Amino acid sequence: MAGINITGIGWVTAVGMGCGRDYETFAMPWGPLPDINPSDMFKKPYPNFRRMDEYSRLGLTAIAFALIDAGLSEWTRERNIGIIASTVYGCLGTDVDYYKTVIPDRGSNASPALFSYTLANSYLGEAAIRFGLTGTNYVITEQHPPGLAGLQTALDHIIRGDVEKILSGISDVGCPEVFGEPSKVPPGAVFLMLEKSPAREISSYGKLCLDPKGRVIYNGSEIYDFTTLVQKCLAGARYA
Amino acid sequence: MGVDNLKNIESGRVVVTDAAVVTALGNNLDALWQGLMAGESAIRPINRFPVDQGHYKAKIAAHIDDLKAVNDRSMLQHLLDRLFLEMGSVPSDSALITATIKAGADNLESFCRGKQANFQDVLLSSIADIVGAKLGLISNGICVSASCASSTIAVAHGAALIESGRTEAVLVCCGDLITEYAFSGFSALKALSPFPCRPFDRDRKGLSLGEGAAALLLMNADRARRENRNRLGTILGWGITNDATHITAPAKNGRGLVQAVDQALKTAKRKPEDIAAISAHGTGTVYNDLMELNAFRQVFSERKMPLYSIKGAIGHTLGAAGAIEVTLGLKALLSQVIPPTVGFSNPENGAEGQVSPESHPVSGDYLLTTNSGFGGVNAALILGK
Incomplete structure (x- = not known):
């Protein structure tokens, strides 16, 4: 069957974090996220990690686990691997933190370090640097989440041949309290590694394709959200 | 559609049938073009927030003077209202791809200062909300966020969708505002020029911020021909x-x-x-x-x-x-x-x-x-x- 292989899964959710091959089930419930220790994902020291905002650390960690799970975390030459991430709130919490450094003295204490992370795509740049990923990368926000627009876009890119491989996922830390609005999505991040034909020994969690209307099809069935897709991937891997 | 099917699709022409822009040089493309060709610059002393205490590296920007925040809405709403005065009919089956890096950041500032503001305008999806409702588009929109290349990528994504045959028309719409939020950040990064920016000049000292919005209607060439649409380019x-x-x-x-x-x-x-x-x-x-x-x-x-x-x-x-x-x-x-x-x-x-x-x-x-x-x-x- 023609399709795009899912070769790696990585996540951070309220119930834990890690690689798909280390778990039999997946859930993305509401609740506080676990503390992230960079040495769990990065073999070399990564002092910048602690300086990043929470949203960046979260997404970067899930990306790192997906690359580890796919056997692609080690590299010597840059690779044409892309990343398409979806989010609802993006770095809104960082935006608030940054602007609070502007207010007290009309900008004289504005933090350049925080401002660097006030873009929803900043952490994709961090991932690109850390893992040598030179393919297309950007963030997509849907008008009515949670949906699969980011995954559709990632599939478009790899099917068209823009990239050799592509990571696609979702990442959110929730809606900052200052807005007084409930979060629409639970906190957490999960990323998938997508490849046409892996050249190395790696099993596939299953295959994805787009039907003529752009619907996402996993192993022949339409899927509607990321959580269900990951659950099906792990169930399929268990019985493969 | 499987991998092989998509791979075999022949490259078709993606036509731009309509476009509108609002910038500090005017409320439409003609005003912008004429101003540019005359060598005008809209970069001038900023009056939207205080810059005269010497805390910022610059005191200038290319702002749209009469942009207003009405009720608790962001100025983004006014900017987009003005943009669509210049836009012709948009088919209701058009896919909507928006782009922004900070959407209604003026409302984010209001929240942080304890003032009343519309929360939806703060979200990256706000342009899709505003435009989708204004035009009565059937499908939900998305927003591309990729820093200063956001709307370039939105155009690319829209063209790719049309070439893949999945849709015949895509409306790309983007906008960003000058806010103290963005101004202070670029100042903190020492990226702002104290004088109007001088691209590719040996004496350049940084960038000048501007604000604006654009909308482009992309269409499959066959449909554009069928509907007798204008052809601005491809x-x-x-x-x-x-x-x-x-x-x-x-x-x-x-x-x-x-x-x-x-x-x-x-x-x-x-x-x-x-x-x-x-x-x-x-x-x-x-x-x-x-x-x-x-x-x-x-x-x-x-x-x-x-x-x-x-x-x-x-x-x-x-x-x-x-x-x-x-x-x-x-x-x-x-x-x-x-x-x-x-x-x-x-x-x-x-x-x-x-x-x-x-x-x-x-x-x-x-x-x-x-x-x-x-x-x-x-x-x-x-x-x-």
């Missing part, structure tokens, strides 16, 4: 890459931009010698402009490509920059003349004979437009007549 190719080098600085060797341009040429099935001119990102920062000159030299060798930047006239409009520049690029192709680079006088090494403070006739059917941004993003589009 989107022929696109490329998107990452430098994988630095979060806020471009790769000095320009390799990411070179790869993006190579990809765009490949998608368009064109060669470097087919390109008549380049609409550069040209922010006026030391490193961006050097990087671009380096990258273009690698792609076009010693050929002195006509090259321009519009940021000395309307400032850096952030997530809206790419689509505004596409609209102007199409106008330049149709007119066979490129606008002056306002603010440019003393050429940076390598810019001699390429960049000019005067408008310049060009001859050819294809124009390259590029944008790069934080996070190492590069995006390139090939526009056709």
Whole structure:
């Protein structure tokens, strides 16, 4: 069957974090996220990690686990691997933190370090640097989440041949309290590694394709959200 | 549709049938074009928030004077209302792809100061909410966020959707505002120029912020013909890459931009010698402009490509920059003349004979437009007549 292989899964959710091959089930419930220790994902020291905002650390960690799970975390030459991430709130919490450094003295204490992370795509740049990923990368926000627009876009890119491989996922830390609005999505991040034909020994969690209307099809069935897709991937891997 | 089916789709032409822009040089494309061709700059002392206490590196920006926040809505709402006064009919089955980096950041400021404001305007999806409701579009919209290349990528994504056959029409809409939020951040990064920015000039000191919005209706060529739509030009190719080098600085060797341009040429099935001119990102920062000159030299060798930047006239409009520049690029192709680079006088090494403070006739059917941004993003589009 023609399709795009899912070769790696990585996540951070309220119930834990890690690689798909280390778990039999997946859930993305509401609740506080676990503390992230960079040495769990990065073999070399990564002092910048602690300086990043929470949203960046979260997404970067899930990306790192997906690359580890796919056997692609080690590299010597840059690779044409892309990343398409979806989010609802993006770095809104960082935006608030940054602007609070502007207010007290009309900008004289504005933090350049925080401002660097006030873009929803900043952490994709961090991932690109850390893992040598030179393919297309950007963030997509849907008008009515949670949906699969980011995954559709990632599939478009790899099917068209823009990239050799592509990571696609979702990442959110929730809606900052200052807005007084409930979060629409639970906190957490999960990323998938997508490849046409892996050249190395790696099993596939299953295959994805787009039907003529752009619907996402996993192993022949339409899927509607990321959580269900990951659950099906792990169930399929268990019985493969 | 499986992998093989999509691979076999023949490249079709994606036509731009309608476009609108609002910038500090005026509320439509004609005003912007005329202002640019006259060498005008809208960069002037800023009056939207206090800048006179010496805390910021600059006191100027290209702001739209009469933009208002009505009730608790962001100024973004007013900007988009004004934008669609200039836009013709948009089919209700159009897919909607929006782009912004900060949406209604003025409302975020209000919340942080304990004031009442509309929360939906703060979200990146706010442009899709506003435009989708205003035009009664059937499908939900998405927002592309990729720093200063956001709307360039939105155009690329829209063109790719049409070429894949999944949709016949795509409305791309983008906008970003000048806020104290963004102004203070670029000041803190020491990226703001104390005088109106001077792209590709040896004496440049940084960028000037601008604000604006753009809308482009992309359509499958057959449908555009069937509906007797205007033809402003075509989107022929696109490329998107990452430098994988630095979060806020471009790769000095320009390799990411070179790869993006190579990809765009490949998608368009064109060669470097087919390109008549380049609409550069040209922010006026030391490193961006050097990087671009380096990258273009690698792609076009010693050929002195006509090259321009519009940021000395309307400032850096952030997530809206790419689509505004596409609209102007199409106008330049149709007119066979490129606008002056306002603010440019003393050429940076390598810019001699390429960049000019005067408008310049060009001859050819294809124009390259590029944008790069934080996070190492590069995006390139090939526009056709």
